[in-house]
Amino acid sequence: MNRIIAGRQPVMEALRAGTEIEKVVFLIGVHGRVIDDIKSLALKRNVLVAEIARQEFRDIASDATTQGVVALVSGQQQYVELETLLHIPGERNQNGLLLILDEIEDPHNLGALVRTAECAGVHGVIIPKHHSASVTSAVAKASAGAVEHMAIAEVTNIVNTIKALKEKGYWIIGLESTGIRLYTEADYRTPTAIVVGSEGKGIRRLVKEQCDFLVKIPLHGKIASLNASVAGALAMYEAAKQRSTS
Amino acid sequence: MNRIIAGRQPVMEALRAGTEIEKVVFLIGVHGRVIDDIKSLALKRNVLVAEIARQEFRDIASDATTQGVVALVSGQQQYVELETLLHIPGERNQNGLLLILDEIEDPHNLGALVRTAECAGVHGVIIPKHHSASVTSAVAKASAGAVEHMAIAEVTNIVNTIKALKEKGYWIIGLESTGIRLYTEADYRTPTAIVVGSEGKGIRRLVKEQCDFLVKIPLHGKIASLNASVAGALAMYEAAKQRSTS
Numbered sequence: 001m002n003r004i005i006a007g008r009q010p011v012m013e014a015l016r017a018g019t020e021i022e023k024v025v026f027l028i029g030v031h032g033r034v035i036d037d038i039k040s041l042a043l044k045r046n047v048l049v050a051e052i053a054r055q056e057f058r059d060i061a062s063d064a065t066t067q068g069v070v071a072l073v074s075g076q077q078q079y080v081e082l083e084t085l086l087h088i089p090g091e092r093n094q095n096g097l098l099l100i101l102d103e104i105e106d107p108h109n110l111g112a113l114v115r116t117a118e119c120a121g122v123h124g125v126i127i128p129k130h131h132s133a134s135v136t137s138a139v140a141k142a143s144a145g146a147v148e149h150m151a152i153a154e155v156t157n158i159v160n161t162i163k164a165l166k167e168k169g170y171w172i173i174g175l176e177s178t179g180i181r182l183y184t185e186a187d188y189r190t191p192t193a194i195v196v197g198s199e200g201k202g203i204r205r206l207v208k209e210q211c212d213f214l215v216k217i218p219l220h221g222k223i224a225s226l227n228a229s230v231a232g233a234l235a236m237y238e239a240a241k242q243r244s245t246s
Numbered sequence: 247m248n249r250i251i252a253g254r255q256p257v258m259e260a261l262r263a264g265t266e267i268e269k270v271v272f273l274i275g276v277h278g279r280v281i282d283d284i285k286s287l288a289l290k291r292n293v294l295v296a297e298i299a300r301q302e303f304r305d306i307a308s309d310a311t312t313q314g315v316v317a318l319v320s321g322q323q324q325y326v327e328l329e330t331l332l333h334i335p336g337e338r339n340q341n342g343l344l345l346i347l348d349e350i351e352d353p354h355n356l357g358a359l360v361r362t363a364e365c366a367g368v369h370g371v372i373i374p375k376h377h378s379a380s381v382t383s384a385v386a387k388a389s390a391g392a393v394e395h396m397a398i399a400e401v402t403n404i405v406n407t408i409k410a411l412k413e414k415g416y417w418i419i420g421l422e423s424t425g426i427r428l429y430t431e432a433d434y435r436t437p438t439a440i441v442v443g444s445e446g447k448g449i450r451r452l453v454k455e456q457c458d459f460l461v462k463i464p465l466h467g468k469i470a471s472l473n474a475s476v477a478g479a480l481a482m483y484e485a486a487k488q489r490s491t492s
Contacts, residue, residue: 118469146469217483221392223391230475233479240466
């Protein structure tokens with residue numbers, strides 16, 4: 001089954017990342033600098049390019065978020081095995097920094113979190129197989145193409161995964177409004193996994209119990225919570241800062 | 247003309263904030279704890295409540311993001327005058343912390359930025375009248391109701407507004423990928439306005455030239471930029487942190 005990458009930036013990123021693309025399809029008449037860049041990069045990569053009419057184009061990608069360009073990719077999103085993901089920090093001579101997303105259901109949030117993870121230098125993202133958004137084309141678009149670069153593992157059981165991470169020396173830091181310490185007071189320089197819960201419900205109880213620390217983000221206004229993707233971003237960039245200055 | 251606040255949390259926040267609501271309208275059959283809370287709070291506030299059938303409900307709110315409840319508010323979003331907004335920091339005995347959004351066009355981003363601003367203790371948000379998303383019901387929803395609490399001023403000319411702020415002692419910090427300093431190296435404890443540009447184009451040149459500092463957020467991956475609402479969140483929370491520890 002084909003997977004579709006939709007949107008100019010995501011298609012560009014996929015080409016840059018060397019993703020196995022079968023064909024790049026343009027809506028007839030689209031133009032612009034990025035379109036030209038995509039065409040020349042596709043040429044360089046020996047990727048087929050086609051221009052098709054609006055009706056045909058709609059049959060491939062029904063939504064309005066394609067910006068007139070989609071890439072057809074063989075197979076589904078390539079999730080990586082957890083074992084493979086855990087080798088990445090060592091290959092970069094770094095202590096692992098992972099993001100665990102406990103049942104994020106909104107594709108926009110999942111995409112935004114993967115995008116920020118890539119920018120913050122996170123090595124891998126772990127999501128549960130069930131009750132979670134999967135990496136669809138909507139997620140790829142919201143991630144601005146970051147799903148093409150970031151190692152993402154789908155696991156059956158987050159609790160067991162956390163136990164396995166702990167055995168490998170990871171510290172588990174959960175973002176939780178009831179946390180006692182501030183998120184800026186934790187140490188993210190050792191091997192660390194940051195856990196972000198779903199927007200409505202937060203981290204599930206059994207997952208929370210596996211966390212070494214629960215940290216909170218201070219709220220100075222009249223709103224009870226931050227968006228999950230903003231909360232995750234703040235923790236990931238706190239980790240990035242501590243690691244760059246240590 | 248009536249304004250509509252759509253969604254459970256936004257309606258709840260509007261009731262809590264004492265917004266002048268004419269009526270809260272439920273889709274027939276919706277239920278749940280938040281719905282009960284809205285009903286009892288509306289009762290306490292002497293706000294009319296109605297349950298209507300799906301077809302009628304759709305005539306009021308056509309999109310799928312209402313979660314079965316909307317509040318009808320008299321008049322448009324109450325923007326505040328810049329002068330009024332600038333009095334808020336003094337009333338709280340704080341140095342001003344403002345957010346200037348230079349042509350953010352995506353309602354989701356505008357809403358997310360207002361939500362984070364409220365959580366980070368920002369005193370007011372300044373947006374341009376033209377080429378910017380206005381505060382619509384979609385923005386209110388994306389802000390999780392924060393637009394009801396946050397002072398938002400719409401100005402004709404951002405450059406002139408910045409000049410006026412500088413005369414009042416504000417330092418202007420622009421988020422810009424070409425910035426030389428890191429966003430964590432600037433001082434946000436003095437009266438400060440943080441400028442965030444549009445996702446595609448960044449801060450406009452004339453606005454950029456008015457900034458006292460341009461700061462960048464380090465990017466450790468293969469993606470060229472962060473989402474505007476994430477970038478703004480990182481700067482706002484850096485400011486909040488510096489202010490809480492000084």
